[in-house]
Amino acid sequence: MSADAKVRVAMTVNGRQVSAEVESRTLLIHFLRENLNLTGPHIGCDTSHCGACTVDLDGKSVKSCTVFAVQAEGAQVLTIEGMAAADGSLHPLQAAFHEHHGLQCGFCTPGMITRAHRLLQENPHPTEAEIRMGISGNICRCTGYQNIVKAISAAAETIAGLKKEEAAE
């Protein structure tokens, strides 16, 4: 097989089975944006520092600019496009970012929210310090982080409340 040959890659993105022929050098961020038209994950620094390209890959937050699409063969991928419910109602994190002004220009927001999603899966009741360390791989140049931290904290409470309701039913 030559280096020019395309490779078939298949994965589940936001619950949908997808597959395509890609060059092996295709980065996951390019696969998502260009093959799947999922332009929520952004290309910021392109050097694995800024976190704008963060997506959830098999239960881990990854910077999709530093993963080849072929490495995600068979994986479950979640992007910001997969966060809202099927009826379009916002995920508690999205609602909290809206409510608490957790964004200004919005460029970092898809990465922030997908990262915060994984953080809350692992630690449903994070302290402020844990939230700040948890999003330390995501850079925001507008908000000074205050409202992002507030939004994540509020979303954690909302999600905990929803879980209690579910348990009571």
Place this chain on the structure above:
Amino acid sequence: MIPGRFTYHRPGSVNEAVQLLASLGEDARPLAGGHSLIPMMKLRLAQPEHLIDLGRIAALKGIRKDGAEIVIGAMTTQAEIIGSPVLREQAPILIEAAQVIADPQVRYAGTIGGNVANGDPANDMPGLMLCLDARYTLTGPNGARQVAAREFYEAAFFTKLQPGEIVTELRFAVPAGNHGWAYEKLKRKIGDYAVAAAAVTLTVSGGKCASAAIALTNVAQTPLLAVDAAKALVGSNLDNSAIDAAAKAAMAISDPVADTRGPKEYRQSVLGVMVRRAIERAKSRAR
């Protein structure tokens, strides 16, 4: 930035991986977490023609006890180290160090094997492995051999790893149950490498330091084992004069380059502070 073209291989076993590496020769590189290699490929500082992805080899994963040793598979990620009950109980210095490597996303991907095999003096785990006197298992087409971490590093990005070999596991003796430990690292920001960092393990008996090991990160072409610094502690009651002597001995063997992290003198001075703090914290944790 898009890396150059390469052919992708996804072996299912160590044997298959080393056979591929051997048959493809110098144009092939193993791919672990990819968070050093992929950025290098984007910049064309690395242009492998073949990438051999180790990510699907189950035998390279996991942390286990093997008699009196702890064994860590090379493809174990920094996040898995942080979450390991075995390490929390028996070698928590690794968790303390992993927590100050890069950022959460990078720690989900970055592996301990890649970190130690790369030979980058800025990586943190090599110093830890010197401190713990670990051995690396290197597997090639002719089988496996073990090399002490203390012998492994020759110069920046030059190691005892031979073409065709991969690091498959790391082993070290379980530290004494009463040992004190600390990893101290100064970095300018999350995601940056150390201005200087120091790993310390020690034991205390009857108020005196019975044993000590000190290793230094990112202050020379390779990680450094600070032998004289450790000697300055053993037999002392870990008072200020012993700690001062150890810090001075560590600074004396360092040779950091002047870079964006500061001039040489500053980085040496920071190293002294890191060594002092690490000894003091290790002392406070020793039982």
